[in-house]
Amino acid sequence: MAIAQGHVGHVSAPPATTVPAGLAGWLSTVDHKRIGIIYMLAAFVFFIIGGIEALLMRVQLGTPENTFLTPDFYNQLFTMHGTTMIFLAVMPMNVGLGNYVVPLMIGARDMAFPRLNAMSVWLFILGGLMLYFSFFAGGAPNVGWFAYAPLTQKPYSPTFGVDYWILGLLLTGVASIAGALNFIVTILNMRAPGLSLNRMPLFVWMQLIVGFILVFAFPALTVAQIELLFDRHFGTRFFVPSQGGDAVLWQHLFWFFGHPEVYILILPVMGIVSETLPTFSRKPIFGYAFVAFSGVAIGFLGFLVWAHHMFGVGLGPLANAFFAGASFLIAVPTGVKIFNWIATMYDGALSLTTSMLYSIGFIAMFIIGGLSGITLASPPVDLQQTDSYYVVAHLHYVLFGGSILGLFAGVFYWFPKVTGRMLDERLGKVQFWLMMISFNVTFFPMHIIGTDGMPRRIYTYESGMGWDLWNLVATVGAFLMAASVLLFLWNLMVSLRRGAPAGNDPWDAATLEWSVSSPPPPHNFDQIPVVHSRRPLWDHKYPEHAGDGHGASAPDPLVAGFEQPAIHLPSPTYHPLILGVGLTTLFFGILYSSIPPLSISLAVVGLALVAFAIVGWVRDSHKDSPYAAH
Amino acid sequence: MAHSSHPGRIGTANVGSLGVDSRKLGVWTFIGSEALFFAALITTYLVFAPVNMARADAQNPKEYLDIWLTSVLAALLLASSLTMVLALAAVRRGDMKLFRVWLLATVGLGFSFLGGQVYEFTELYHHGATLSSSLFGTTFFVLTGFHGTHVLIGAIWLLSVFFKVQRYPDSPETVMDVELGGLYWHFVDLVWVVIFTVIYLI
Amino acid sequence: MAGDLAHEAHESTRFYWMVGAVLAAVTIVEVAITFLPLPHELIVAVLMVLMVVKGAGVVMYFMHLKGDARILQAVFVVPFLLATVMILLFLLLFSQHVGIAG
Ligand code: HEM
Ligand SMILES: [Cu+2]
Numbered sequence: 001m002a003i004a005q006g007h008v009g010h011v012s013a014p015p016a017t018t019v020p021a022g023l024a025g026w027l028s029t030v031d032h033k034r035i036g037i038i039y040m041l042a043a044f045v046f047f048i049i050g051g052i053e054a055l056l057m058r059v060q061l062g063t064p065e066n067t068f069l070t071p072d073f074y075n076q077l078f079t080m081h082g083t084t085m086i087f088l089a090v091m092p093m094n095v096g097l098g099n100y101v102v103p104l105m106i107g108a109r110d111m112a113f114p115r116l117n118a119m120s121v122w123l124f125i126l127g128g129l130m131l132y133f134s135f136f137a138g139g140a141p142n143v144g145w146f147a148y149a150p151l152t153q154k155p156y157s158p159t160f161g162v163d164y165w166i167l168g169l170l171l172t173g174v175a176s177i178a179g180a181l182n183f184i185v186t187i188l189n190m191r192a193p194g195l196s197l198n199r200m201p202l203f204v205w206m207q208l209i210v211g212f213i214l215v216f217a218f219p220a221l222t223v224a225q226i227e228l229l230f231d232r233h234f235g236t237r238f239f240v241p242s243q244g245g246d247a248v249l250w251q252h253l254f255w256f257f258g259h260p261e262v263y264i265l266i267l268p269v270m271g272i273v274s275e276t277l278p279t280f281s282r283k284p285i286f287g288y289a290f291v292a293f294s295g296v297a298i299g300f301l302g303f304l305v306w307a308h309h310m311f312g313v314g315l316g317p318l319a320n321a322f323f324a325g326a327s328f329l330i331a332v333p334t335g336v337k338i339f340n341w342i343a344t345m346y347d348g349a350l351s352l353t354t355s356m357l358y359s360i361g362f363i364a365m366f367i368i369g370g371l372s373g374i375t376l377a378s379p380p381v382d383l384q385q386t387d388s389y390y391v392v393a394h395l396h397y398v399l400f401g402g403s404i405l406g407l408f409a410g411v412f413y414w415f416p417k418v419t420g421r422m423l424d425e426r427l428g429k430v431q432f433w434l435m436m437i438s439f440n441v442t443f444f445p446m447h448i449i450g451t452d453g454m455p456r457r458i459y460t461y462e463s464g465m466g467w468d469l470w471n472l473v474a475t476v477g478a479f480l481m482a483a484s485v486l487l488f489l490w491n492l493m494v495s496l497r498r499g500a501p502a503g504n505d506p507w508d509a510a511t512l513e514w515s516v517s518s519p520p521p522p523h524n525f526d527q528i529p530v531v532h533s534r535r536p537l538w539d540h541k542y543p544e545h546a547g548d549g550h551g552a553s554a555p556d557p558l559v560a561g562f563e564q565p566a567i568h569l570p571s572p573t574y575h576p577l578i579l580g581v582g583l584t585t586l587f588f589g590i591l592y593s594s595i596p597p598l599s600i601s602l603a604v605v606g607l608a609l610v611a612f613a614i615v616g617w618v619r620d621s622h623k624d625s626p627y628a629a630h
Numbered sequence: 631m632a633h634s635s636h637p638g639r640i641g642t643a644n645v646g647s648l649g650v651d652s653r654k655l656g657v658w659t660f661i662g663s664e665a666l667f668f669a670a671l672i673t674t675y676l677v678f679a680p681v682n683m684a685r686a687d688a689q690n691p692k693e694y695l696d697i698w699l700t701s702v703l704a705a706l707l708l709a710s711s712l713t714m715v716l717a718l719a720a721v722r723r724g725d726m727k728l729f730r731v732w733l734l735a736t737v738g739l740g741f742s743f744l745g746g747q748v749y750e751f752t753e754l755y756h757h758g759a760t761l762s763s764s765l766f767g768t769t770f771f772v773l774t775g776f777h778g779t780h781v782l783i784g785a786i787w788l789l790s791v792f793f794k795v796q797r798y799p800d801s802p803e804t805v806m807d808v809e810l811g812g813l814y815w816h817f818v819d820l821v822w823v824v825i826f827t828v829i830y831l832i
Numbered sequence: 833m834a835g836d837l838a839h840e841a842h843e844s845t846r847f848y849w850m851v852g853a854v855l856a857a858v859t860i861v862e863v864a865i866t867f868l869p870l871p872h873e874l875i876v877a878v879l880m881v882l883m884v885v886k887g888a889g890v891v892m893y894f895m896h897l898k899g900d901a902r903i904l905q906a907v908f909v910v911p912f913l914l915a916t917v918m919i920l921l922f923l924l925l926f927s928q929h930v931g932i933a934g
Contacts (some may be wrong), residue, residue: 112652177663185656188903189646215663216911220918223670230772235762238674238772243684244765249677252922291823303914307925319925618790622798650901658904662911669915673922700861708859712852715894719845816895820887826859827883832865832876 019522019572028572030114030524032099035121035164037418038285039096040411042125049132050084051485053077055478059443062475064463074459075142076161077100080131082145083165084441085368086265087172088128091404094268095120095179096417097410098207100418102183104513104520107192110186114570115620122177122580127171130584132386134164141165144457146258146309147228149239149250154232160591163232166225167587171220174583182213183207192512193562194531201511201534202285205292206271209299210264217260217303218330233593248313254305263302265399267295269406270337271357276413277341280356281348287340288534292342294333301330313384321377327377338363353507354428358409361436365401369394372447387457390450396443406486407433416506420518421499427491442477445470487565510535515558523567529557570624575616582609657810664780668821672777672828675769688793689764691829694754697824700830703746704822707781710739711819716790718815721808726799731790733808736815740785747778770829777821784815843893851893858886 019025026034057077060069069077100276101115103110111117121417134140141161143151187208191200200208227238228250230447237243239250270291278285285291307315309321343361350356376382415423449467450456461467505514512529513520515537533539536557543556569596586606592599646652682688717732751771754760759767791811795804862882865875892898897905 112646113656146673177660181656181659181663184659184907185652189648189650189652189655191647193647195647215659216666216914219663219667220670223667223674226776227674227772230761230768236768236772237762237765238678238768244681244683244687245676245768246677249674249926252925253674254916303917313927316928388704614790618794622794622801622803625801625803648901648903650903654903655907658908662907665908665911665915666918669918673919676919676923677926697863697866703857704859705856708852708855711855711890711894712848715848716845719843719848813895816890817895820890823883823886823890827862827879831862831879 001534003515010472025572027577028574029574030110030118030570030572032103032111032117033418033520033522033524036096036098036100038121039092039099039124042121042128043092043096046084046088046128047093048485050081050089050306053084057081058376058475058478060459061461061471063472064461064465064468066460069459072139072142075144075457076135076140078457079141079144079147079161082473083131083169084140085399086145086261087169088124090265090399090407091172091176093407094207094210094265094403095124095176096273097407097414098183098203098268099179101414101513102186102204102207103190104417104524105204105511106187106190106195106517107512107525108186108190108275108421109524109528109567110569111182112190113182115573115576115617117182118179118573118576119579120175120182123175123178123583124172126580126584127168127173127175130171130587131164134159134161134168137164139374143456146254148254149228149245149247150241152228152232152250153240158270163229163591166229166232167591170225171580171584173222173588177215177218179220179359180211182336183211187211190529192531195282195536195558198289199531199534201271202274202288202291202295203268203271206267206274206295209295210267213260213267213299213302214264217257217264219257220253221257221261224250224257227253229590233590248310251310252307252314255309256303257308258309259298259561260302262398263298265403266406267298269362269403269410270295272410273341273362273404275509275511276355276359276409277344277503279413279507280351280353280359281345282351282508283344283348284345284510284535285340286343286346287336290336291340294336297333298330300486301326301333305330305377308377308382312386324377324379331370331374331377338370343397353412354423354425354432355409355412355507357429357432358405358412361432362402362406362409365397365405366437369397369399369401370602372397383459385450387455389446389454389456392444392456393443393450396446400439400443405439405567408432408435413507414513415495416502417513417518417520419496419499420502421495422502423452423499424491427487427494431484431487431491434480434487438477438480438484440477442474442481445473469608505537506539510538512536512557515540523569527558530555530559530562531557571620573616573620575613575620576608579613579617582611582613583604585609651806653810654813655807657813661813664817664821668777668824671773672824675773675829678765678769683770685765687764689759689766691766691770694712694757694759694766694831696750696753697830699746699750699753700826703743703750704826706739706746707819707822709813710736710743711816713739714815718805718808718812721795721805726795729808730792737785737788737792739814740781740788744778744785747774747781751775765772773829774825777818777825780818780821783816784811784818787811787814848893851889853890857885858882858889862886 019031020028026038029035029038056069057074060066060074099111099121102108132140137160139159139161141147141157141164142159143157143162143165147165151157154534187200187204196204227236230236231238231240231245237245239245239247241247274285274291288525305323305326307319308327311320311323312448341359345360372390376385376391376394412428415421445575449470452466454461454465454467461471502518504517506518507514512531515529516525529536532555538545540556583606585602589599589602589606592602648655679691683690713732713735717729717736720726720729720732754767759770761767761771788811791807794801794807798804801807862879865882866877868875891908897908
């Protein structure tokens with residue numbers, strides 16, 4: 001690749017690109033921006049698919065004793081819906097936004113490991129495709145997204161569905177861990193001069209915390225899945241109670257991962273609104289350090305509350321008390337954040353853009369979800385509510401009202417940076433209100449029918465239980481939500497072509513990504529900026545208020561005060577994609593272990609591809625070594 | 631083209647804003663993640679150990695595991711850790727000949743360990759301990775088997791370092807390449823230190 | 833650029849051999865101790881201590897974590913503590929569980 005030599009105060013020439021055109025350019029890309037876009041597009045597609053699954057379920061539940069779906073297909077749908085939304089929609093959407101924005105926010109030219117980054121995105125997509133392949137290979141998994149034992153054992157789940165669930169998610173798990181390592185190293189080690197941790201944008205802070213949560217939480221899921229795989233394929237008995245195995249161990253391992261996972265889903269979104277709220281309130285965030293450190297506290301405490309998902313097991317008073325206490329405790333840092341956001345808006349010059357509306361909607365809905373969470377954290381209350389629609393209401397208020405609304409805030413905020421065009425604000429606002437209303441129409445009644453005793457995960461119910469009306473209301477609400485998503489899709493397509501040009505900095509924001517063109521050049525920054533405060537771009541635009549607010553004015557961050565590094569971008573390569581395909585093929589081989597010839601040939605091909613990719617990768621890494629002479 | 635006098639500036643080379651090598655930070659974090667992976671496997675073993683003994687089909691590990699064979703295995707991995715660090719010391723001195731000797735010795739010791747493990751597994755198999763014979767079999771083979779898999783991955787990692795050094799003898803990244811492969815290798819040894827005590831000795 | 837670039841002073845080959853010898857000696861003690869007619873609890877306690885000593889030796893001297901950058905120590909020590917907490921908590925949670933499963 002081209003290398004350009006920079007000098008103090010001199011704009012170095014952008015590197016000549018050797019990126020192949022068209023599809024090849026995307027398949028071989030190692031550019032964090034392109035990878036971020038692939039992540040987001042794929043996540044959006046999975047979001048639509050998961051949404052269609054939800055609509056099918058809502059049709060079935062709209063009226064009592066409905067026969068629209070068979071019981072088994074209904075089971076497949078709720079399993080795939082939950083798994084899709086969590087692992088294939090919200091997580092990768094967070095990762096995609098982070099991928100695009102984090103390096104720009106910290107003044108870096110790419111992620112720390114661009115090839116690993118490419119491998120992550122391909123493994124995520126391939127894992128998702130593998131999971132969905134199950135529909136055509138005998139039936140999708142039908143055991144719920146948490147796949148409790150012993151239902152997952154061969155005698156009760158004889159199709160390959162559970163195996164696809166295990167192996168597909170193992171692939172996305174590898175992707176997630178690799179991606180998280182990449183975020184951790186990038187954020188810790190690639191910051192522009194002066195950008196101390198204490199000045200880092202809160203979105204970056206939250207991505208850093210999520211990175212750590214992820215690398216420490218996922219192994220428990222991986223181990224649980226491997227043990228389950230061995231139970232189903234190789235005759236072990238980890239989760240076979242009739243042979244001494246332990247169904248409760250599965251629950252412990254799963255939720256040891258599962259509760260931290262909900263913070264993996266929500267913390268980046270908390271980071272998003274911690275960027276949008278100050279921008280649209282024209283005020284710095286209130287209590288920066290509190291927002292950052294409450295994130296750390298949440299991440300830490302999140303590892304000690306897992307068994308609040310298991311009160312129904314009857315763990316005993318001591319365990320229940322411990323996990324309930326820890327769960328109540330975790331509401332404190334969560335509440336701290338909420339007060340900080342509200343205080344940020346207080347007395348601010350609010351501009352109610354669509355992004356801002358979504359941010360405010362996020363706060364409101366997340367409060368409701370947080371409150372129902374606190375009620376569930378009390379064992380006696382939970383024993384009444386667990387496995388009822390009340391839990392479904394809770395998790396949708398935090399995951400849809402929280403994560404998805406917050407992600408919309410982020411998408412409306414950063415779309416101009418990614419595409420160079422504004423999303424239509426009028427359509428956006430219509431969509432926002434439609435979404436807010438229909439979301440509550442859909443999910444608020446679930447609190448009521450849940451408290452009335454309607455269990456979750458039933459494919460139908462008898463008339464006359466008092467659930468009919470609210471179920472119908474929820475179904476209507478779900479279709480209105482779908483309409484709102486369609487409106488967004490329409491907005492996307494229209495705005496991509498005819499949206500108003502965005503310019504560098506349409507929101508008059510404070511962070512570095514808005515200092516470069518929209519979309520940014522491949523190398524992001526002609527010059528690496530030097531940061532002197534938490535709001536480098538406001539320093540640049542409003543020097544009279546610059547610095548950390550102590551009166552002393554800071555130098556302009558966009559005028560480099562140090563010898564600029566040479567621009568060095570890694571070359572495009574197919575090896576990460578080949579590695580992903582090889583690993584997926586190998587996993588198919590494991591899945592079909594009961595058919596030795598097929599299994600062995602798939603495994604051999606897969607391993608050969610992996611070996612080929614590793615050799616190529618080593619060569620790439622040598623060729624692109626930042627030290628290598630050219 | 632001439633190069634910046636700061637190979638370690640942000641965004642260009644491996645040493646970044648924290649003053650550590652990015653790859654090294656990545657490998658250490660990965661090792662942290664792997665620690666939790668093995669923690670979950672060891673947890674499973676320990677949780678099931680008393681259940682195994684309380685059952686009619688109990689298989690007492692004390693009667694199946696051969697302390698002498700395992701001690702040899704422990705010695706092999708320990709020795710490989712020593713040769714690994716000697717290989718790193720050699721490459722740091724620029725002594726490529728000794729480096730090759732020590733690195734290949736490390737890989738050789740690793741494969742001897744794997745050979746010993748295969749022997750151990752077949753012996754156990756002949757004595758009736760299998761994946762499905764008891765909770766002991768279930769937990770023991772999966773835990774030690776995954777450790778063995780990690781030894782294999784470590785050996786492949788080291789071999790790829792070896793070939794990279796052969797192929798690009800004057801790459802400025804050689805020392806770091808060796809150091810990173812070594813870190814992973816020592817970690818695998820570390821896991822064995824724990825498994826050796828917790829599963830074999832206690 | 834503290835940390836990596838700074839700590840160019842590396843231990844001598846002899847030092848590594850010594851560490852290796854100590855670790856080997858500890859291993860021999862570990863094995864030997866299991867044959868002594870001591871109470872089981874005592875043996876377990878001693879073994880745990882020796883295990884930690886051995887592990888610490890590998891981490892501090894072979895992996896050079898002693899004196900390495902603080903961040904590297906952190907990203908290793910924190911998950912290791914978490915792993916220990918996990919094992920202990922699970923053992924506690926399952927300590928009354930034998931009856932159900934067995
Ligand atoms: C104030 C903090 C929170 C507390 C105290 C809390 C508490 C709980 C409790 C006790 C349950 C188990 C209910 C049961 O199954 O009986 C639960 C379920 C759940 N929570 Fe939360 N929660 C909180 C925040 C969140 C957040 C932020 C998210 C995600 C973004 C989330 C996602 C979920 C999900 C997905 C489930 C359902 C899991 C399942 O059974 O499928 N929660 N929560
Ligand atoms: Cu939870």
